[in-house]
Amino acid sequence: VLNGLQLVKEALVEHGENFAVRPTKYFHILFFKGLFGSNGYQWKQQRRFALSTLRNFGLGKRSLESQIQVECRFLNDVIDKSQEKVQAEIDQVLGSSRLATMADRANMPYTDAVIHEIQRMGNIVPLNLVRLTTKDTTLRGYTIPKGTMVMATLHSVLFDETEWETPFTFNPGHFLDAEGKFRRRDAFLPFSAGKRVCLGEQLARMELFLFFTSLLQRFTFSPPPGVEPTLESKVGVTHSPKPYKLCAVPR
Ligand code: HEM
Numbered sequence: 001v002l003n004g005l006q007l008v009k010e011a012l013v014e015h016g017e018n019f020a021v022r023p024t025k026y027f028h029i030l031f032f033k034g035l036f037g038s039n040g041y042q043w044k045q046q047r048r049f050a051l052s053t054l055r056n057f058g059l060g061k062r063s064l065e066s067q068i069q070v071e072c073r074f075l076n077d078v079i080d081k082s083q084e085k086v087q088a089e090i091d092q093v094l095g096s097s098r099l100a101t102m103a104d105r106a107n108m109p110y111t112d113a114v115i116h117e118i119q120r121m122g123n124i125v126p127l128n129l130v131r132l133t134t135k136d137t138t139l140r141g142y143t144i145p146k147g148t149m150v151m152a153t154l155h156s157v158l159f160d161e162t163e164w165e166t167p168f169t170f171n172p173g174h175f176l177d178a179e180g181k182f183r184r185r186d187a188f189l190p191f192s193a194g195k196r197v198c199l200g201e202q203l204a205r206m207e208l209f210l211f212f213t214s215l216l217q218r219f220t221f222s223p224p225p226g227v228e229p230t231l232e233s234k235v236g237v238t239h240s241p242k243p244y245k246l247c248a249v250p251r
Contacts, residue, residue, distance in 0.1 A: 002139075003156035005163050005187045011139060012152050012194030018137040020195040023130055023149050035199070036129065050199055059203055062101075068210045069099045082172060083220060086111045087251070090217045096251075100213040102206060108213070109182035113175035115208050119190045121170055126155035126239050128192050154189055163187035219248040 002011050011019050027037030035046040058064030089110050094100055105112055131150045136143060144150070159167045164174055164187065177183045191198035198204070215221075223229045224245050232242045 002150060002152040005157045005160050005189070007140070008152040008154075008157050008189070009186075009193060011137075011150065012131075012192065012197075015137055015139065016194040018134050019131045019150055019152070021132045021134055022196075023132045026130060026149065032129075047199060054200075054203060064203075065102055065206065065210070068207055069101075069214070082114060082170075083216065086114055086213075086216050087220070090213055094213070094217060096217065100210055100217075102209065104213075105209055106182075109176060109180060110172065111213060111216075112182050112209070113172040115212055116175045116185075116188060117170060117172045119208070120158045120164075120174070120188060122190075123155055123158050123239050124190060125192075125237070126153065126235065127237075128152050128154045129196070129237075131196065152192070154192060157187050157189045160187050215248075218251060220251055222247050222249070 002008050021039040021043075022032075022037055024037055024039060027033070035043065035050055038046060055061075089108050090100075093104055093107050100108075128151060131152065133144050133146050133148045133150060135146045137146075138144070157163075161167050163185070165171065166174075175182060175185060175188075191201040191204070224247055227245065230242070230244065234240055234242060
């Protein structure tokens with residue numbers, strides 16, 4: 001098990017080639033076949049195919065952005081149509097009706113910071129997906145033999161006490177500089193790193209920004225009266241919230 005930003009980066013990025021395969025048996029038991037669980041030629045072909053398919057659907061182009069905007073509009077219609085600060089920024093940059101585009105993100109540093117902090121604390125894939133060493137590898141003086149299962153845990157990076165000012169407290173300031181401009185953080189690795197980094201990262205980031213802004217543009221969210229919100233969660237391969245009730249009040 002590898003913990004902390006420095007070690008995780010050293011393994012997955014600097015020695016990327018040596019940690020680039022999955023333990024297929026383990027993955028197939030978990031029903032992760034296909035791209036997630038394959039290696040070598042088959043993985044390369046599938047990854048290339050998946051990427052070109054995503055591009056054909058418009059990834060990296062405006063067309064996908066507008067499809068997601070349509071989804072946002074539907075979602076808002078279905079529901080019938082640190083929040084206040086995000087809404088103030090939304091009102092200032094977008095007004096009450098224009099849907100966000102990815103170009104707006106640069107002018108919405110606070111909103112961007114909140115989304116990043118939600119992802120950091122959300123910690124959706126805490127243990128990362130398992131890798132297998134492709135050859136004998138030396139890491140910090142320890143020899144890791146070829147064929148060893150390696151877990152480069154993302155939980156340890158997203159809550160690394162040497163990287164984050166308040167690792168266990170929700171703090172959008174982690175992603176803002178003294179002037180309130182957005183700042184990137186090396187330890188923001190919810191999508192992992194290296195050769196097998198999440199293939200859907202770009203798509204997921206686009207969806208998070210467009211859905212989040214469009215929802216807060218139209219609604220104010222709060223727990224039902226008398227209910228204390230909880231951060232209780234279920235941990236499996238992914239880390240997800242337990243079912244909860246939320247009121248979406250049109251603005
Ligand atoms: C917030 C949303 C998401 C998070 C946090 C996330 C996170 C991750 C993580 C941690 C991995 C393991 C990478 C590694 O082994 O180092 C992964 C792999 C992967 N993800 Fe995602 N993911 C997200 C959304 C998506 C979406 C939307 C797609 C599809 C469009 C996707 C497709 C994949 C695929 C295909 C892999 C396997 C890549 C490979 O083995 O080469 N993910 N993801």
